Amino acid sequence: MTTLSGRRIILGVTGGIAAYKAVEICRRLVDxxxxxxxxxxxxxxxxxxxxxxxxxxxxxxxxxxxxDPSSPIPHTVMGxxxxxxxxxxxxxxxxxxxxxxxxxxxxxxxxxxxxxPLMICPAMHTEMWEQVSVQENLEVLRGRGVHVVDxxxxxxxxxxxxxxxxxxxxxIVAAVESLLAPNDLGGxxxxxxxxxxxxxxGTREPIDAVRFVGNRSSGRQGHALARNAAQxxxxxxxxxxxxxxxxxxxxxxxxxxxxxxxxxxxxxxPEADVVVMAAAVADFRPHRAVDRxxxxxxxxxxxxxxxxxxxxAFLGAAKPDGQVLVGFAAETDNVESNAAAKLDRKNLDIIxxxxxxxPGVGFEHETNEVVVLRxxxxxxxxxxxxxGEVARVVLDAAVETLNRLDNSQEQA
Numbered sequence: 001m002t003t004l005s006g007r008r009i010i011l012g013v014t015g016g017i018a019a020y021k022a023v024e025i026c027r028r029l030v031d032x033x034x035x036x037x038x039x040x041x042x043x044x045x046x047x048x049x050x051x052x053x054x055x056x057x058x059x060x061x062x063x064x065x066x067x068d069p070s071s072p073i074p075h076t077v078m079g080x081x082x083x084x085x086x087x088x089x090x091x092x093x094x095x096x097x098x099x100x101x102x103x104x105x106x107x108x109x110x111x112x113x114x115x116x117p118l119m120i121c122p123a124m125h126t127e128m129w130e131q132v133s134v135q136e137n138l139e140v141l142r143g144r145g146v147h148v149v150d151x152x153x154x155x156x157x158x159x160x161x162x163x164x165x166x167x168x169x170x171x172i173v174a175a176v177e178s179l180l181a182p183n184d185l186g187g188x189x190x191x192x193x194x195x196x197x198x199x200x201x202g203t204r205e206p207i208d209a210v211r212f213v214g215n216r217s218s219g220r221q222g223h224a225l226a227r228n229a230a231q232x233x234x235x236x237x238x239x240x241x242x243x244x245x246x247x248x249x250x251x252x253x254x255x256x257x258x259x260x261x262x263x264x265x266x267x268x269x270p271e272a273d274v275v276v277m278a279a280a281v282a283d284f285r286p287h288r289a290v291d292r293x294x295x296x297x298x299x300x301x302x303x304x305x306x307x308x309x310x311x312x313a314f315l316g317a318a319k320p321d322g323q324v325l326v327g328f329a330a331e332t333d334n335v336e337s338n339a340a341a342k343l344d345r346k347n348l349d350i351i352x353x354x355x356x357x358x359p360g361v362g363f364e365h366e367t368n369e370v371v372v373l374r375x376x377x378x379x380x381x382x383x384x385x386x387x388g389e390v391a392r393v394v395l396d397a398a399v400e401t402l403n404r405l406d407n408s409q410e411q412a
Contacts, residue, residue: 003177005033010078010114011057012087012107014094015043017157018123018166022088023048026056028173029086037062037078039107043091065106075106079114084180087111088149089123089166092134098146099137117179119147121172126162142248149175150245163244170366171220171245174388178227190399192233197272198226199265201241203258205285207303208294216363217280218242221328224391225276226250232395237272239264241279258282258308269315269323274398276326277312278352280363284308316347322409324401326394329353330362339373349375349401352394360384372397376404 009029013022022044029036038053038061045063053061062074079085087094087107094108098120103109111118120141128134129151142148149172154165166172200222202215219242226238227247236250239261243252253268255261258281269275284305294301312327319325327348329339332355339353354370356362361369361384368390372380374397382393 003032004029004180006035007033007083007180008035008037008081009176009180010082010085010110010116011036011038011053012085012090012094012111013038013040013044013048013053014087014089014091014107015041015045015047016089016091016123016166017047018089019044019047021166021169023052023056024169025086025088025172026053028169029176030056030058032173032177034058034176037082039063039078039110041094041105041107043093062106065109075109076113079110079112079116082110082114082116084117084119084176085111085114086119086121086172086176088121088172090120092122092124092128092131095120095122095134095137095141099140117145117147119149119176119179121149121167122151122164123166124151124164125156125160126164129164147175147179147248152245167245168366170386174224174386175227178231178388189233191229191274191395194234194273194402195237195271196226196229196234196274196276197237197239197265197268198222198229198276199239199261199279199281200226200246202280203241203261203282203308204256205258205282205308206289207286207301208290208292210293213282213284213286213303215280215282218364219279220245220366221362221368221387221390222276222278223247224387225278225394228388228391228395229274229276232399234274237268239268239279258285258311262309262311262314265311265315270318270320272323273402274324274326274395275315276394276398277315278326278328280328280330281311282308310346312348313346319347322402322405324349324398324405326350326352326398330356332357336371336373339371343373343375350394350397352390374401376401 035058038057050061097108149167151164153163201219202217204212204214206212230236230249238250239253253264287304287306335355339351343351360367369384
């Protein structure tokens, strides 16, 4: 059975240039088994064609409150039957309309006429995204329970580059699956009453006031893990270097450097039932950072490095009885042997290893291919798949290990 089989989804498409990506979102939702009804605004029709969505979706695209004589109140009928209203892309205008309850067209009328969850995927130029009014609108909507799939950094309309690009279709559909198909993504509520700590993103070690040493980790895998854990009922703490795209319903701790992440983990880990160290923490940092911008005419820069704290080894040494500790190993050679040695050396329960030299794997990708190794000898290989699927499998393993440790303590 596909993950969204039988789910009725209204796909709202608004008038941003990113509307072309909604075609791919529509196709992926249908492939996942969803019944998709596209609703296109007047602005969307200037960007994409009605016929395209009608051909790909489960039923013809809707564009107006008044162009379907067989349904005099289409917004009410669609709203009552929907399992989810997904707006992708969501422009600054429609975000404002949703906040204020303005019924300006079929899409916003349908949003007002439904009790189904609402998920919005903002997309706009960086300057618009950064406007206080836009961020305030989103903050209010999040507080009302609206699910927001944050935009990403990348190429924008007009050749610009910056934050505000619509999240990739695979990420959006993964968020829909996480919301509507929790049982398919790992078993709903099997982490209820548990506290899960997840780290995400790549640390940045400053060289001077503007430059740093870093890596290519986007934080997507860690965010997927936090999202899945929350969906399964856990109380989630997410320590991340990149809060953009972080899931709702979790407590976020913002950090930047390895030292900051070490302090945050030291404070949060003792109370956690499961700790998942998915962040890419720098192994070295500049010995001394300059508090001003270094100039090119000052000559060639020579940087002396020193090791950072080994957070994972520290947590392994201090691991409380009954806690499950999960590490990650990004490798380019001898993947399984290196990961197995790390599993043993750092007193881990589970390690997730990937070969980041492979196309589509790990850093900066929506997908991953991993081997999950457990201290009890169980091995599981996942071929190239979404990071949401990796999160599900990793947390399945964590839950199994957690239950086994609980049983061992009860019998002792």
